[in-house]
Amino acid sequence: METTPRLAILKILELGKGKHVSAEAIYRRLLKKNIPLPMSTVYRVLGQFESAGIVQRHIFDAERSASVFELNNKVHHDHMICITCGSVSHFVDKKIEERQLTIAKNLGFELTDHSLNMYGVCCSCVAIDAARESVSE
Ligand SMILES: [Zn+2]
Ligand SMILES: [Zn+2]
Ligand SMILES: [Zn+2]
Structure with a gap:
């Protein structure tokens, strides 16, 4: 069964319901599940999700510019x-x-x-x- 990058990333976000995950954390969790995706793909998909209103991006630490993502529960x-x-x-x-x-x-x-x-x-x-x-x- 083929898992698209979008589906795989959505699954990770759904598992962490109510949690905030960074792109790096999503990348590592995908690796653990034997779904190696390039970091650029993770960023691209998260960007698509963000513009579609599926996820919310927060930047808590401007200095370290670490963004975290969570499913948009509105x-x-x-x-x-x-x-x-x-x-x-x-x-x-x-x-x-x-x-x-x-x-x-x-x-x-x-x-x-x-x-x-x-x-x-x-x-x-x-x-x-x-x-x-x-x-x-
Ligand atoms: Zn939040
Ligand atoms: Zn702590
Ligand atoms: Zn408030």
Whole structure:
């Protein structure tokens, strides 16, 4: 059975439902499944998906210019990103959403879109760090 690059990449995105994956991670997962695709193909397909509205692209770290992709569920959410391992969590907070509308209104804006990215260290990275410190003591 032949798997097209588009289908194979879509499968990877569906498996990671609600997760954010980088093009590199998709490339590695395809390799593991014995579907070696050139990196350029992965980027091309993701670009096609993006313009078709199938995936959303986020660029969390402009400096490292690492984009992550997720299936477009068309539901607004904000992000919390671990600066150590790069893991991404979703959240929606009604109060924050309302506050932003109020701020925009006070500045005379009609809010059309926003993105809120929070950066920090996730609990598993904190745990790894604590374990390292106790070893070196
Ligand atoms: Zn929001
Ligand atoms: Zn982490
Ligand atoms: Zn997201």
